[in-house]
Amino acid sequence: MSSVKQVQVTFDCTSPERVGRFWCEVLGYVAPPPPEGFATWDDFNRTLPPEKRDTWFVASDPSGAGPRLYFQRVPEGKVVKNRLHLDVRAGTGLVGEERVAALEAECARLVALGGVRVRLLTADEENESCLVMQDVEGNEFCLD
Known part of the structure; x- marks a missing residue:
């Protein structure tokens, strides 16, 4: 039996x-307070050598239920489709037009934050409708 709890x-990004602040808005997550002795993260970053500044960001679910999100700077940009993506549960329990309306409303909110609407996948015999989107750096995710 695994001991993982x-x-x-982790998101690779530039x-x-x-990217982290976008996901905080999407999920209602928060950044941790700055290290002791610093009023802001900007104050802390200014104490680091230039190559170490703005290399990471952390976002956490304030309720403690969701996973921690870690954003790390990498030198290369995104080139191909993600092999893993998040499903943001915006239409749970809804079906048909009511579900699509909820997905479109959440999509509009996220587009205003810098997200990109890709396409609506309409319901079929096996799946309810979902909406494919991209975050501010092009990482795919679904509203479902």
Whole structure:
């Protein structure tokens, strides 16, 4: 039996704070307070050597139920489709037009934050409708 109790989801990106703050808004997550002795993360970052500044960002579920999200700067940009993506549960329990309306409303909120609407996948015999989106750096996710 495994002893793993928690999972952290890590995003490779070019702008960790920008991507992290987008996901904070999407999920209602929060950034931790700055280290002791610093009023803000910007104050802390200014104490680091230039190559170490803005290299990571952390977002956590304030209730403690969801996984921690870690955003790390990598030198290369996104090139191909994600092999793993998040499903943001925006239409749970809804079906048909009511579900699509809920997904479209959440999509509009996220587009205003910098997300990109890709396409609506309509319900079929096996699956309810979902909406494919991208975050501010092009990482795919679904509203479902």
